[in-house]
Amino acid sequence: MRFGLFLPQGWRFDLVGIDESQHWPTISNLARRVDGQDLWESVWVYDHFHTTPVPSEEATHEAWSLMAALAASTDRVRLGQMCTCMAYRNPMYLAKVAATVDHISGGRLEMGIGAGWYEHEWRAYGYGFPRAGVRLKMLEEGVQIFQQAWRDGVATFHGEHYDVDGAICRPLPLQPGGVPLWIAGGGEKVTLRIAAEHARYTNFDGTLEGFTRKSALLREHCEAVGADFDQITRTSNYNVMLGASEAEVAQKFEAHAARLSSHMDSDKVEKQLRGFRDMPAFGTPEQVVEKLTALREQGLAYGIFYFPDAAYTTETIALFEREVMPALAG
Template sequence: MTARFGVFVPQGWRMDLTEIADPVEQYEAMTAVAKAADAGPWDSIWVFDHFHTVPEPTQNTTFECWTITSTLVRDTQRINVGQMVGCNGYRHPALYAKIASTVDVAAGGRLYAGFGAGWYEHEWKAYGYEWTSLKDRMGAFREATEIIYKMWTEDAPVFNGKYYSIDKPYNEPKGARKPHPSFWIGGGGEKVTLRLVAKFGDAANIGGGNPETFKHKADILRQHCDREGRNYDDIIKSTSINVFPVEKGADLEKVTAKARGRTSLEEFNKNNVIGTADEISAQIEELLEAGADYLITYIPGVAYDHEPLHRFASDVIPRFS
């Protein structure tokens, strides 16, 4: 079974730059990971669209999604750059489409434009965005997805909905990739999100790294594709997994120390697949058997040590090429 792989760069959201004091050095650490991935067999690098850290909001660095996407595409040469995923609530969809079109040109067609409904209530309210009901957020997300697609595929798009309207906006250039920027829709909502993937998406991100959940969501997506007359095989089916590759027989307490920070090994192990290339590959094989064809990885501590990134690239990725 074959698959392609992406990796998140450290941008601060997951408290993954806190050991670096200077913000300029933090930015350079993020860029250094991007360049290291660009030099390897990775297909893509990824960023989050958040303003405040997790697991709780703190006064720590979180670099803004589209700003760093636009710089990372210029700091790299061949790798695709995406967001998992852009939050609809933070930008009008027409503006989102315009931004993505511009960045795709800057990237020479290497943009993976991620899009989702959003969920982090604290930062919505802190930044002055209205936190509406789930029904309204999903309704707005549905309309926004259609508007973005129209902005990329029509010269004089018109849309009048409950939440948004556009009246023949010019969007030139529409992007560099043909027929339009690659549209990655994140989320496993079975009635709205997966149907939007079937109608408009080039890729889905589902399952959260759980094979059973992935298979269930993929089956729902296939049903939507059948109803929409869409070829299911034309859609990339991705999922995300946190990994920390180690040598066989390694002292886990020692080798994970910097990546863990103050987190215990037990807690770290709950949230990450810590293992040898064989052990991590076995987990990936389960996901591929469930129908995944794209793995987006998060490697904790990579801002401080590139060794796990290189280990995954040399010992795991070639097995699925």
């Protein structure tokens, strides 16, 4: 299994209590820690503007600004977003931005891309909130513009939602064939079909049952469009709540709940906590290894892991590095 690490950026109330002047040092110091090792393949940020699940005045740092900054301040680790919302930026403009970031990074960029879902954020920024079918069509058209721009250095595309005419993308990305595309989302009829046609990586449901189902459907879409299922790397995201003992897990869980409770009501806190408690990266190292091994046997090749305490301590990350990663690597 390969490993990516989410950096704290505020979106999930994970920089609370840290002075805003110290946010970038906190983010960049953690990125440099990862960059100096051979354990983690990549670091990731979320493409969001407001905190979730409720908007607040807590800072949320913008994803592509962070991409450029991280590209210039790291040397080895690959850089991704999970995932960029297609509609937040014109796709030709985004193709140009990504090509530039790929050069700054020396060819280390990944392009996570999806249709978007956070309605409050869409409306607050003036994007409206089109129905799901429209958002997915925008995703499909945008991906085609990316691929044409990165392959040919120029794109002409006349679609329902995007229209470009001789738009130049120079320099081309450093990576042959363009920036690797991660199609994020598990929509069974459309998103997985788009992934079958265009993705090098997918990112969907990380539970054993969900991952197995989505994988089977992805295989069906690949067969339908003539794509090689085995050439698509299947990935999932995991919220980590890890402790050396079950008592330590409970202690960390309570501390995280307390931090969230100052920003949202109890129902929303409970929903956020279920995203830890009911997922495979919750428990002692032995428990987490057992659950993730079962997923690896079903084809999970790459996990991206979120540590809610990463801005405050690297102890949980270090425990994961010592006790979980060696058992799953390779």
